[in-house]
Amino acid sequence: MDRVLSRDIKDHEGKEAELVGWVDTRRDHGKLIFIDLRDRTGVTQVVFIPKNKELHALAEKLRPEWVIKIKGTIGKRPAGMENPKIPSGYHELQATGLEIITEAKTPPIDVTGDGREIGEEIRMKYRYLDLRRPRMQKNLRMRAKVNKFIRDFLTERDFVEIETPDIGKSTPEGARDYLIPSRLYPGKFYALPQSPQQYKQLLMVAGMERYFQIVRCFRDEDTRGDRQPEFTQLDIEMSFTSQDEVLALIEELYAKMVKELYPEKKIKWSPFPRLNYADVMAKYHSDKPDLRDDKNDPNELAFAFVVNFPMFEWKETEKRWDAVHHPFTMPQVKDTDDFWAKFKKDPASIPAFQYDFVLNGYEIGGGSIRIHDPKLLAAVFEAMGNDPKDIQEKFGHMLEAFAYGVPPHGGIAPGIDRFMMILENEPNIREVIAFPKTGDGKDLMMDAPSEVSKEQLKELHISVEEKNKKK
Numbered sequence: 001m002d003r004v005l006s007r008d009i010k011d012h013e014g015k016e017a018e019l020v021g022w023v024d025t026r027r028d029h030g031k032l033i034f035i036d037l038r039d040r041t042g043v044t045q046v047v048f049i050p051k052n053k054e055l056h057a058l059a060e061k062l063r064p065e066w067v068i069k070i071k072g073t074i075g076k077r078p079a080g081m082e083n084p085k086i087p088s089g090y091h092e093l094q095a096t097g098l099e100i101i102t103e104a105k106t107p108p109i110d111v112t113g114d115g116r117e118i119g120e121e122i123r124m125k126y127r128y129l130d131l132r133r134p135r136m137q138k139n140l141r142m143r144a145k146v147n148k149f150i151r152d153f154l155t156e157r158d159f160v161e162i163e164t165p166d167i168g169k170s171t172p173e174g175a176r177d178y179l180i181p182s183r184l185y186p187g188k189f190y191a192l193p194q195s196p197q198q199y200k201q202l203l204m205v206a207g208m209e210r211y212f213q214i215v216r217c218f219r220d221e222d223t224r225g226d227r228q229p230e231f232t233q234l235d236i237e238m239s240f241t242s243q244d245e246v247l248a249l250i251e252e253l254y255a256k257m258v259k260e261l262y263p264e265k266k267i268k269w270s271p272f273p274r275l276n277y278a279d280v281m282a283k284y285h286s287d288k289p290d291l292r293d294d295k296n297d298p299n300e301l302a303f304a305f306v307v308n309f310p311m312f313e314w315k316e317t318e319k320r321w322d323a324v325h326h327p328f329t330m331p332q333v334k335d336t337d338d339f340w341a342k343f344k345k346d347p348a349s350i351p352a353f354q355y356d357f358v359l360n361g362y363e364i365g366g367g368s369i370r371i372h373d374p375k376l377l378a379a380v381f382e383a384m385g386n387d388p389k390d391i392q393e394k395f396g397h398m399l400e401a402f403a404y405g406v407p408p409h410g411g412i413a414p415g416i417d418r419f420m421m422i423l424e425n426e427p428n429i430r431e432v433i434a435f436p437k438t439g440d441g442k443d444l445m446m447d448a449p450s451e452v453s454k455e456q457l458k459e460l461h462i463s464v465e466e467k468n469k470k471k
């Protein structure tokens, strides 16, 4: 007997079949018992007739979310009972056998609706149930398709997917690092990467030329609707490239991806406009303008690039000039002398080869052409207030690598979470992440962060101040 999925039962009319899955709903109509059996492809209506007494009695026990195996014959639903909205809606399985694999307690949340009315805390605590709802199933399955599309598209164009470490050294992306205490080196710490920025640049020094990675980034910031402590980027870096080439690649990737995976969406324009940062700020007072014609239309996608960001901004708290993007970004200067001349005159007026990718009022990515002249790189570090000792400690490995033949290079890193949120018309990125943290940074399902044993802390040479402990 064939094992058949809900989406395929229409192709098995008149045949015997076996289905496995969860009891989605149960309805009793007089003597007939109907259940909807749910599998990964949808639901199948199953009908138990009273003639087979034993089977009927067993079916009477069934409750929502029990896991079952059903055998039977696939037939047409009686006229008037069809459901044209689902692929299996013209057929049903007339049960001849039922095996209860596991029973289920009554779920604390409904998993059949879209769940928008259910409090988020309880959804997060029972996330494995919450993910059963069709909306969440779709979000995760579409996300996988987006990832696959990206991988195929870039691999066909000679990009190499390379994994970089999660346990490494802090990269300055302007956020706070998550630190990992070292057991073997008391008092020393690794950092989780805010992005693989330095690794991907070192891969250019290594001659890989075209790199990408769908990668997790970690930033210890306050969580918001479109921010999580860890989030996923499509990280890209290319050698011997230009700003135009990077943007053209991204445009082609996103235009093709939307066309294939979200044909109902309309991209407002082609090419995506390249807008000057200063003009955008003057006109929209935001560096991520919502350029849709109709801001209520979720199917309109107004992609754009904002270019020519300033290289530096004044950081009042630290009383120093800081890179708007990161210090590896190429300022629009002729050489190091020209850089110092311009910096001394007016640091805020130096534009960079830096760009953001924006969509419907969100920043969905950013990148830059990088400095490949080690002298200019050292000058930028110095301009940002690092003394020679700091530079050596924090970035010595980059300067050293760049002394061994570095190609000109540049890249970009569009975020996957925000993009999926927009495509799926979701109000926040938690809806497109399997196991997100809550708005206040907790994993309610696993209960993290949590306390660890004294022994663990001792091994890590760490003591926690009692007065700072927080529930």
Ligand code: ASP
Binding pocket: 173, 194, 195, 196, 197, 236, 366, 367, 368, 411, 412, 413
């Ligand atoms: N590393 C940068 C970021 O995470 C992206 C880039 O410059 O490629 O924003």
